[in-house]
Structure formats: structure tokens, C-alpha cells
Amino acid sequence: MTDIVKEEQKITHDDPSVVSRRWMLLKLGVLINAAVGVAVAVPVVRYLLGPIKRKGAYNSWISLGAIDQFPIGETRLATYKNPFTDPWDGETANTACWVRRVDQTNFQVFAINCAHLGCPVRWFPQSGLFMCPCHGGVYYADGSRASGPPERGLFTYEYKVAGNELHISAGQTPTLSNEASNSLRVLNNNKGCGSCAG
Amino acid sequence: MRWLKQTYDWLELRLQLQAPVEDAALHPVPRNTASWWYVFGSAAFTLLLLQIATGILLAIVYVPSAANAWNSLNTLNHHLPLGWFLRAMHGWGSNFMVAVVLIHMAQVFLFGAYKFPRELTWMVGVFLLLMTLGMAFTGEVMRFDQDAYWGLGIGVSIVGRVPLIGGPLVNLMMGGPIIGGATLSRFFDLHVFVIPGTLLVLVAAHVWMVLKLGINDWPMPGRPVRRSTYMAEYHKLSHEQGFPFVPGAFWKDLIFSGAVIAAVAVCAAVFGPYGPNGQPDPTIIQTTPKPDFFFLWIYAVLAYLPPSLETPFILIVPILGIAVLLALPFYAGEGEKSWHRRPVAVLVLVTVAISFGVFTHLGTFTPWSPIMDAWSSDTVPTKFLHNLSPVERQGAVVFQAKQCRNCHSLGGIGGLRGPALDDVATRLTEDQLIRQVLQGGGNMPAYGKNLSPPEVTALVKFLVTLHPPSQLPATNAAGQATAHLSPLSSPTGTAKQ
Numbered sequence: 001m002t003d004i005v006k007e008e009q010k011i012t013h014d015d016p017s018v019v020s021r022r023w024m025l026l027k028l029g030v031l032i033n034a035a036v037g038v039a040v041a042v043p044v045v046r047y048l049l050g051p052i053k054r055k056g057a058y059n060s061w062i063s064l065g066a067i068d069q070f071p072i073g074e075t076r077l078a079t080y081k082n083p084f085t086d087p088w089d090g091e092t093a094n095t096a097c098w099v100r101r102v103d104q105t106n107f108q109v110f111a112i113n114c115a116h117l118g119c120p121v122r123w124f125p126q127s128g129l130f131m132c133p134c135h136g137g138v139y140y141a142d143g144s145r146a147s148g149p150p151e152r153g154l155f156t157y158e159y160k161v162a163g164n165e166l167h168i169s170a171g172q173t174p175t176l177s178n179e180a181s182n183s184l185r186v187l188n189n190n191k192g193c194g195s196c197a198g
Numbered sequence: 199m200r201w202l203k204q205t206y207d208w209l210e211l212r213l214q215l216q217a218p219v220e221d222a223a224l225h226p227v228p229r230n231t232a233s234w235w236y237v238f239g240s241a242a243f244t245l246l247l248l249q250i251a252t253g254i255l256l257a258i259v260y261v262p263s264a265a266n267a268w269n270s271l272n273t274l275n276h277h278l279p280l281g282w283f284l285r286a287m288h289g290w291g292s293n294f295m296v297a298v299v300l301i302h303m304a305q306v307f308l309f310g311a312y313k314f315p316r317e318l319t320w321m322v323g324v325f326l327l328l329m330t331l332g333m334a335f336t337g338e339v340m341r342f343d344q345d346a347y348w349g350l351g352i353g354v355s356i357v358g359r360v361p362l363i364g365g366p367l368v369n370l371m372m373g374g375p376i377i378g379g380a381t382l383s384r385f386f387d388l389h390v391f392v393i394p395g396t397l398l399v400l401v402a403a404h405v406w407m408v409l410k411l412g413i414n415d416w417p418m419p420g421r422p423v424r425r426s427t428y429m430a431e432y433h434k435l436s437h438e439q440g441f442p443f444v445p446g447a448f449w450k451d452l453i454f455s456g457a458v459i460a461a462v463a464v465c466a467a468v469f470g471p472y473g474p475n476g477q478p479d480p481t482i483i484q485t486t487p488k489p490d491f492f493f494l495w496i497y498a499v500l501a502y503l504p505p506s507l508e509t510p511f512i513l514i515v516p517i518l519g520i521a522v523l524l525a526l527p528f529y530a531g532e533g534e535k536s537w538h539r540r541p542v543a544v545l546v547l548v549t550v551a552i553s554f555g556v557f558t559h560l561g562t563f564t565p566w567s568p569i570m571d572a573w574s575s576d577t578v579p580t581k582f583l584h585n586l587s588p589v590e591r592q593g594a595v596v597f598q599a600k601q602c603r604n605c606h607s608l609g610g611i612g613g614l615r616g617p618a619l620d621d622v623a624t625r626l627t628e629d630q631l632i633r634q635v636l637q638g639g640g641n642m643p644a645y646g647k648n649l650s651p652p653e654v655t656a657l658v659k660f661l662v663t664l665h666p667p668s669q670l671p672a673t674n675a676a677g678q679a680t681a682h683l684s685p686l687s688s689p690t691g692t693a694k695q
Contacts (some may be wrong), residue, residue: 010224050382051373052366058375079481080378089378090265091348091479112483116352116508117500120483122570127601128648133486134352135501136566136615138643146643148566151505172375173351175358176509177365 032152054174055178058084058171067166070107075100075123075141078109083171096156098123099166100141107166110143111155118195119173121154130154155180225442225476228435230416231632233446237454238302239408242330244455245295248462249333250394252288260340262386264379264478267342272472281572286466292337294462296492299330302686304547310535311414317527319407322400324523329397331492336389340370343474348487350385352500360508377480412436413447417535423530450495486570494561495554501566531662547678565614568604572612579609582620586663593660596653616642623664625673630643630660630672 064078078099085093098110098121110130112120119134129146130139137148144153155174158181160167173181210216214628259278261270274281303323306312312320336352339346350372357371358364370430373380415435489497503511577691578594586594605615612618626634635654638644649657665671 049366049370051369053369055365056368061459077481077483082378084375086374086379088263088265090263091477091481092376092378093266094479094481095376096481096483112480113351113355116355118355119487120480120485122483124601124604126573126599126648127645129601129643131570131604133566133567133570134348134497136568138568140643140647141243147638147641149501149503149505149508173354173368173372174375175355175364175368177358177360178368 027082042184052129059169060171061160061162061167062170064097064109064166064168066164067101067107067161070099070101070166072101072103075125076168077123080168080170095170096120097168097170098154100143105161106160108143109157109159109166109168111157111180113155113174114150115145115152115154115176116148116150118173152176157181223448224442225412225539226436226440227413227443227447228415228432228440229446230236231413232450233416233439234450234454235305236413236447237451238298238305239530240451241455241458242295242298242302243405243486244459245291245298245462246397246401248291248459249295252284252291253390253394255284257390261511262340262382264342264382267340267382268474268477271341271343275471275474281464283482285471286469287462288337289341290465290469292334293465293491294458296330296334298458299327303327304551306414307543308537308547309417310423310530310537310540310543312527312530313533313535314425314428314531315411316407316414317531318403319411320527322404322407322522324520326397326400326404328520329393329400332393333389333397334490334492336385336393338493339382340389341472341474342478344476344478344482344485345473345487345489347377347478347480348485349489351485352380352489356512359512375538379587413443414535415561417537419534419536419538420530422534423535424586484568484570488561488564491558495598496563498557498561501564563614567613568601568615569613570602570604573598573601576603576611579611582608582664586660589656590660590663593658596649597660600649600653600657602657605642619661619664621665621669623662624666624669625672626661627672627674628658628662629674631661642643 060083062079062083065066070076070078076099077096079094079096081097082093083090096112098112100108100110102108110121114132114134114137116132116135116137119132121130121132121137121139123130128141130141130143132138132148132150135149137150138146139150139154140146144155144158145151157168157170158193161170170180172178172180256274259270259274259281261267271285274285276282306323307319335349338349354368354371354377358368360367369375371381371384372378373384412432415432421431472490476482488494500508500512535542578598583591583594602619603612607611607614607618608620610618622631632654634640634642635649635657636644636646645654662671
């Protein structure tokens with residue numbers, strides 16, 4: 001074994017043409033593998049990036065049911081099945097949201113997810129506050145921030161009343177980089193004005 | 199026994215493993231490395247083997263599908279003989295592994311073992327720690343219950359804070375628009391293939407370097423590491439004054455590893471498996487999500503960050519922390535190893551350990567969270583109701599009904615989000631109390647819109663009675679310059695008993 005290696009070293013040391021040919025063939029081999037590697041990797045990258053879609057592509061209009069189930073002046077929990085689901089999603093395909101009916105025609109539909117770190121906020125009608133169980137984020141009835149670590153109010157879904165039904169534009173877990181509402185058509189104009197009340 | 203020897207020889211002729219194994223087992227090590235302090239690395243490796251074995255056994259039954267994962271865990275717990283024990287072994291094995299890896303790292307840091315020539319061993323070790331924590335987090339996701347679901351939600355929200363590419367990253371992490379089947383599948387992939395595969399490769403590199411470079415010699419004050427002389431010094435310690443690793447040092451590793459596995463088994467048998475708790479249905483919002491033990495400190499830190507600092511902190515500090523750990527052997531690759539001569543290192547270690555302990559402790563009882571049912575389940579202690587006028591009693595009712603109790607405790611019971619109100623009257627005057635209730639402030643919501651004027655009056659009248667009998671309520675010094683100078687004058691309102 002060692003003899004062959006030594007012999008090889010002697011030849012390659014003595015004869016540059018042999019050396020350059022063998023090394024060139026090796027380089028060719030590397031090159032072919034690199035080319036094939038890239039050709040195979042590109043589809044893999046595309047496959048991995050599959051879930052990424054342009055903004056709003058996951059959203060669609062979803063019915064929350066008849067508007068009669070939301071009494072004026074109250075805030076109620078509503079649930080819907082997400083439009084983008086797989087059969088094996090099970091109950092995780094369901095989503096909850098808070099519907100506040102301001103008057104006959106005006107609503108506010110808040111995401112269940114706290115704007116801080118996404119935990120489910122709970123509505124307390126007695127004190128008119130949403131409270132988050134994780135880090136103590138608190139919001140007023142209109143969704144604006146009251147206290148705690150959130151840096152903004154609750155995420156608000158776009159809505160429309162079609163016939164007698166309330167529809168919201170939803171489909172994606174809201175985060176700070178993908179706020180539920182794409183437009184600025186937000187109902188409440190008195191955000192963060194808790195201190196001017198009373 | 200002849201056939202045994204023949205079989206061995208037949209195998210050895212083909213495998214030729216005897217020589218490298220002997221080299222590894224009998225390589226000389228300094229005598230002072232045969233210490234009970236040097237057993238944590240091998241224990242971490244043993245725990246990794248335990249996790250692989252129990253993980254493979256659990257995967258026989260576990261169904262990595264959002265619709266069925268939770269049910270399959272309950273089947274393991276309740277319907278298969280000793281399925282609960284294997285889940286408990288895997289869960290407790292995970293706890294022990296994180297703990298032992300952290301102790302190992304602290305010991306290596308304290309003993310200066312990251313210095314020349316073991317810089318790369320340390321750096322690989324940093325990634326091994328990250329992999330171990332990655333296994334712990336993805337493992338928590340495998341236990342697909344409410345905590346796992348909302349824990350993923352926290353992860354998603356953190357990723358969503360990344361500037362510019364946050365949105366695509368969130369979709370990439372969830373495998374779609376929501377946390378669901380695709381999310382569980384990719385975390386299963388990470389937990390079972392990607393991270394363990396990387397972990398094994400890195401462990402091989404880590405152990406290879408330990409074998410090639412030798413175990414760190416016991417640090418002696420006054421014997422600093424010099425790049426020019428260390429190799430020769432170590433060679434002398436190991437080859438001239440040392441002894442073979444097996445059995446001289448190895449027996450302690452063996453005994454400790456055995457003890458650790460036994461401890462895992464005892465914990466598993468006594469405390470049982472972790473959950474699963476409530477089913478992962480996002481429409482069940484009566485839940486208080488909490489991460490597993492080793493992530494409680496992060497959970498606590500996230501509660502205390504001011505909103506404006508939060509995003510930069512979450513995104514920058516972990517990267518900085520990892521960079522500091524990786525850079526450590528280059529900053530301090532030479533010099534004293536002994537903790538007797540490294541006061542800053544000892545202080546850093548103590549500070550980190552205490553911070554970890556304090557934040558973890560806070561994470562266990564989350565004083566920053568409102569207690570969601572305090573208003574309806576906790577009573578106002580009777581001592582606060584004695585001798586109250588009707589309007590003051592009505593105030594106590596308002597206090598409960600408006601959920602003040604969720605954040606404020608009375609008599610030690612109730613939320614800890616805001617200050618305890620047992621003696622609030624000694625801190626705020628009646629006017630200040632009215633202002634605080636109506637306008638909020640200092641992290642308290644404003645209640646102006648949700649209280650009628652009579653309710654405010656009653657509530658504040660009640661709050662004014664909250665002071666110790668021996669202490670007068672606060673008064674406005676400007677408005678009543680001399681009225682209350684005499685200690686004998688009685689305070690306004692009704693004093694408690």
C-alpha cells in the first residue's frame with residue numbers, strides 16, 4: 001500500500017504532465033458534482049419555501065354567522081374554520097376571534113392573539129377590558145392598548161356585512177409583521193384615549 | 199469459549215477496530231483529571247443515548263399529526279402498558295440532559311478548559327448547547343397540547359418581529375398561514391431528524407477533539423496557559439506522570455452516568471410523564487400557557503421588557519450572547535485557568551446562575567399576569583370589612599366586580615400585577631385615588647369609561663379605609679397645612695378597628 005503511494009508521489013513529483021492531467025480530471029469531477037448539486041438543490045429550496053406566499057394571499061372572506069347573534073354594545077367570542085387547512089389539522093384548523101358590535105352597522109373584530117406574543121386574550125365585560133394570561137397585556141374595549149408589554153392595540157380584522165351575515169377577511173395568524181387588517185379601514189378613532197375619559 | 203474467541207478474531211480481521219479502540223481507551227491522561235468534577239460530559243452523552251433510545255420507542259406509537267398527536271399521547275399514557283413510563287423517561291431525560299449540559303458548560307468555563315488548544319472543542323460545545331435547547335423546545339412542541347400550541351404562538355410572534363422578512367419567516371416556520379398540521383410535521387422533522395443528526399455529528403467532533411487533545415488538566419493557580427509551552431507541559435502531565443484513561447478516570451464516568459440514568463428512572467416513576475394537558479384547540483381560550491422549566495426564564499424576561507426595547511432585545515441579545523460565547527476562547531485563549539486567579543469569570547458565572555434562578559423562580563408564579571378568576575373566586579378578607587359604612591361596603595363590591603382583584607391583592611390574595619392594596623390609603627390621598635382609578639397610569643388601565651360616578655365614589659371610599667389601624671391615611675399637605683399636624687387628631691373617614 002505504502003509503496004504505491006510513494007511511487008505515485010515520485011511520479012507526480014517528476015512528471016508535471018501526468019500531474020496536471022490527473023488533477024484536471026479530478027477538478028472536472030468536482031465541477032460536474034457541483035453543477036448537479038446546484039441543479040438538484042434549486043428545486044429543494046423552492047420546495048422548502050413553498051409556504052411563503054405574497055401578502056394577503058392566504059386571506060379570504062369568512063362568515064362568522066348571522067349578525068343577530070352579536071348584541072349591540074357587547075363583545076362576543078366567535079369561531080371559524082380557517083380557509084387554508086389540511087385534513088390532518090384537526091381542531092387546530094379552528095380559530096377564535098372577538099366580535100364587538102358598536103351599533104347597528106358598525107363592528108370591530110379583534111384577533112384572539114395578544115399583540116405582544118400571541119397568547120389568547122380574554123374579555124371581561126364587567127371592567128370592559130381584554131386581559132392576556134401570558135405577560136399581562138391589557139386592552140380597552142375598543143382594542144386599544146391599556147397597559148402591559150404590548151406595543152400596540154389588538155389586531156383588527158377587516159369586516160363587511162353581507163346580507164344578514166358578518167364576514168371577516170382572515171386566514172392567517174396575525175403577528176407584528178402580518179397584521180390582520182391590510183388596509184387602514186379601522187373603525188375606532190379614539191385609540192389609546194383611555195385617559196381622556198371620565 | 200473457544201468459539202467466542204474465533205468469532206472475535208474473524209470479526210477483528212475484517213473490522214480492525216481493536217487498535218483504535220485501545221488507543222482511545224488507554225490514552226494517557228493527567229492523574230488529576232480523574233475527578234468527580236469531570237463526569238458531566240460523559241453523563242450528557244449517556245443521556246443523549248437514553249433520549250435516542252426512548253425517542254425511538256415513543257415513535258412506534260406517536261402520530262405526528264395535529265389531528266391525532268394529542269390522542270396518541272393519551273393512548274401512550276393510559277392504554278399501553280408502561281407507555282406512561284417511557285414518556286416520563288423521555289421527558290425527565292430531557293430535563294436532566296439540559297441540566298447536565300449546563301452544569302458541564304459551567305464547569306468547563308470555571309476550569310478554563312476552553313483555553314488553548316481546546317478553543318474549537320468549546321465552540322462546538324456552544325452549538326451542542328443550542329442543539330440541546332432546540333431539542334427541548336421542539337420536544338415541547340411534540341407534546342402537542344395547549345402549552346405546545348401557544349408556545350408555538352409565542353415563537354411565531356417573536357419571528358414576526360424580524361424586520362423586512364418577518365412575514366415570510368412566520369409562514370416558513372408554521373408551514374402555512376396558521377399553526378396546524380404542517381407546523382407539527384416540520385417540528386417533528388426538526389426534533390427527530392435534523393437536530394439529532396447534527397447533534398450526533400457535533401458530538402463526534404467534540405469527543406474526537408477531547409481524545410486527540412486530552413482532557414483538560416486540573417487548573418493550578420500560577421500555572422498559566424502559554425501557546426508556546428502548553429503542549430509540552432500537558433504531554434509531560436499525561437505521558438510521564440499520568441495513567442491510562444481506562445480504568446483510572448473512566449470508572450467515575452461510568453458510576454455517575456449510571457447514577458444519572460437511575461435518577462431519571464426514579465423521577466419518571468415517581469413524578470410520571472409531562473402532560474399532555476388540554477387539547478390543542480385554539481378556540482379554548484381558558485388557558486394559561488407556560489413554557490417548560492428551562493424556558494421559564496425567557497418567559498419572565500419577556501414580561502419585564504419595556505415595549506420599545508422588546509423587539510431589538512429579542513432579536514439582538516441572543517445573537518450577541520452566542521457571539522460572546524463563541525468569541526470567549528479567542529479573547530481569553532491563554533492565561534490562568536484556575537478560578538482562584540479569575541475573579542471576573544467567577545463573578546460572571548455567579549451572576550448568570552443567580553439571574554437564571556431568579557427569572558426562573560419568577561416564571562413559576564408569573565407575578566406580571568392578572569389572575570383571571572381572582573375577582574370571582576377570592577373573597578375580601580373580613581378584617582377589611584369591619585365597621586364600614588354602606589357606601590364603603592358597596593365600594594368593596596365594586597372592587598371585586600370590576601376585577602380590580604385580578605391585579606391587586608388584599609390580605610395577600612389576588613393578582614400581583616399591580617401593588618397590594620392593604621395599605622393603599624397611606625400612599626395615596628382620596629383625590630389621588632380618584633385620579634388613579636379614572637385615568638389609570640403607571641401601567642394601570644383607566645377605568646373612567648367603565649365606572650359610573652356612584653361606583654367611583656363607593657370604590658374610593660372603600661380604598662380610603664385601607665390602612666393599618668396604627669397609621670393615618672395620606673392627606674394633602676398643601677390643602678390641609680395644619681389641620682392634621684397633631685398626631686391625636688383622627689383621620690377623615692372611618693378608621694378600621
